[in-house]
Amino acid sequence: MRLFALGTLLLAFAVVAPPPAIVAHGRTAMHDLVPAPVSVRPARGAFTLRPGTAIASDDAGVAAYLAGVLRPATGYALPIRPKGAISLRLEGAPASVGPEGYQLDVTPRGVTIRARTPAGLFNGVQTLRQLLPASVESPSVRPGPWQVPAGRIVDHPRFAYRGAMLDVARHFHPVETVKRYLDRIALYKINHLHLHLSDDQGWRIAIDSWPRLATHGGSTQVGGGPGGYYTKADYREIVAHAARRHITIVPEIDVPGHTNAALASYAELNCDGVAPPLYTGVKVGFSSLCTSKEITYTFVRDVLRELAELTPGPYVHLGGDEADATSDADFATFVNRVHPMAVSLGKKVVGWHQIAAPDVRHSPGRVLQYWGLTSDDATVTRAVAGGAKVIMSPANKTYLDMKYDATTKLGTTWAALIEVRDAYDWDPGTHLAGVPESAVLGVEAPLWTETLATEKDLEHMAFPRLPAVAELAWSPRSTHDWASFRERLAAQAPRWQTLGIGFHRSPQVPWRA
CATH class of the missing domain: 3.20.20.80 (Glycosidases)
Structure with a gap:
């Protein structure tokens, strides 16, 4: 209390190596996540959030939360409907994700988060936020574009x-x-x-x-x-x-x-x-x-x-x-x-x-x-x-x-x-x-x-x-790597600035503009 009163790095996230055709794509938001996921597999392309995008969800609370995060900056209505390009499902997730993990799949056609519980869906939504541009955290409308890099993330926590x-x-x-x-x-x-x-x-x-x-x-x-x-x-x-x-x-x-x-x-x-x-x-x-x-x-x-x-x-x-x-x-x-x-x-x-x-x-x-x-x-x-x-x-x-x-x-x-x-x-x-x-x-x-x-x-x-x-x-112990973490942490700076968080600019971190 008080006496006076992630192998290495993210592409050792257990990151499954992507096909050779996409290795040359360079660093994307999938490489900049904090905390580091268990498994990341980038793919070609991206999903683009558009004015007509809808959210479908098996949990009304998580859907409302996600819409509340995305609406101010995008200016989009993002209605919650039975079917939508963003889909939050309490089925189809692998058993390995447990009660708080998730599987997130992004293709040019849409985003699907699968989990076994609403808490897992919510954790997947936090990852989705980080995959979007930092300006998505703005309280007022920004120009976009609102793109999510394609790929698959399978993730679950080390500690409860x-x-x-x-x-x-x-x-x-x-x-x-x-x-x-x-x-x-x-x-x-x-x-x-x-x-x-x-x-x-x-x-x-x-x-x-x-x-x-x-x-x-x-x-x-x-x-x-x-x-x-x-x-x-x-x-x-x-x-x-x-x-x-x-x-x-x-x-x-x-x-x-x-x-x-x-x-x-x-x-x-x-x-x-x-x-x-x-x-x-x-x-x-x-x-x-x-x-x-x-x-x-x-x-x-x-x-x-x-x-x-x-x-x-x-x-x-x-x-x-x-x-x-x-x-x-x-x-x-x-x-x-x-x-x-x-x-x-x-x-x-x-x-x-x-x-x-x-x-x-x-x-x-x-x-x-x-x-x-x-x-x-x-x-x-x-x-x-x-x-x-x-x-x-x-x-x-x-x-x-x-x-x-x-x-x-x-x-x-x-x-x-x-x-x-x-x-x-x-x-x-x-x-x-x-x-x-x-x-x-x-x-x-x-x-x-x-x-x-x-x-x-x-x-x-x-x-x-x-x-x-x-x-x-x-994150898994195998992902623990300071060189990786400082780069991924640096990528959080624009998000914190947009959120208005007055953070300490540690000289140990190569902060991004």
Whole structure:
């Protein structure tokens, strides 16, 4: 967490070699995809999107999403009909693509995406977006032409969990900012957004049974300022927006430490019965719920119940890191009482890897999020042997709030300086000794916001490193190749510019105009 508080390349994507007649066609958009697909086979020609093009689909939601992406820039009506030149089908995909993969076929006559689930169709649509000119992302009509290079792509993810995390506790970020972040991570096939909803500096979700958590605990942020919180309607709006992008929201209530905002809101949660003042600093490790008081467990039970009612996804994140103000015995007592509460509500518990501390019992489906700086952690290894799964978020590789280099104005440096290559050049399946790839549920890129107060701040730190982590989570290990990736990443720049994303122009990447 934080101490202060693709053979080679794309045409080794398992890329099936094209017939000799098309080798000379040169680089096309099929060579510039991020994340790298499992298999790419270019062919002659291209499909051209025209004013009369229609979309046919077995899933109305994905069809509406695709039409919504394409209509503003093209100016075309793109009606959704039983038959169309763009066809999205929940049949005919090979079994190898699994629940989230797809097969995309492009000929001069049309585009067909086949998948076994709507999520697979949606992932295929993200690839189709990247095959179109970057100007297709424009919010206003552009001249085109709108061509998709011909060929076949067969693709599926390496890991089931592909995550991004947004800290809205240190600095509050409004609903529209979160929704735009969802839109942007969806492009790179991220399927989970972990929202860090509570910390010392702010409580960001309304809880009816404990209303001062939001109204008082949510009234400030790092450095002062108004803070803010999500009403239940706000949170449902975020969840629904995510669901339309086949992204699962994972809410985090960090306990028993990182709880000053809650302690300041309700005096009875403190062992001495005295509420501390609200906190706007960045130091961590000083706060703790009173683990010996029964009211603490009533509080946690109420919060989890209301949060579970709002959250359709399978996970709830219960933090558990940097509980320096809680003794080891009290920490174990607290976790052993609280985690079963989440399980009883039908949720699987995710927590920072400290929840695997000695004397903490394993709960069914428990997931540890590893944020350490080393490649060996005996506590995590022991938990994995007991059945736990791991989300890989090593802070010196995936923490998007770390500075790129010493000249970066935003961010911090406690874990590392992380340039794009540092974020890309590691393997989640082998990173941690004693944790086999079969125990790795996935990969997540956290974005902590101690220094990030605006949406532009978020963009600058997430891009281009978030797509690098997304490729590690999606693409086969055999496609991992920095020389290939930097070229493909460079091709994303015009798309980001059209989308208005203020990204960091890393000197490691030969950015395209």
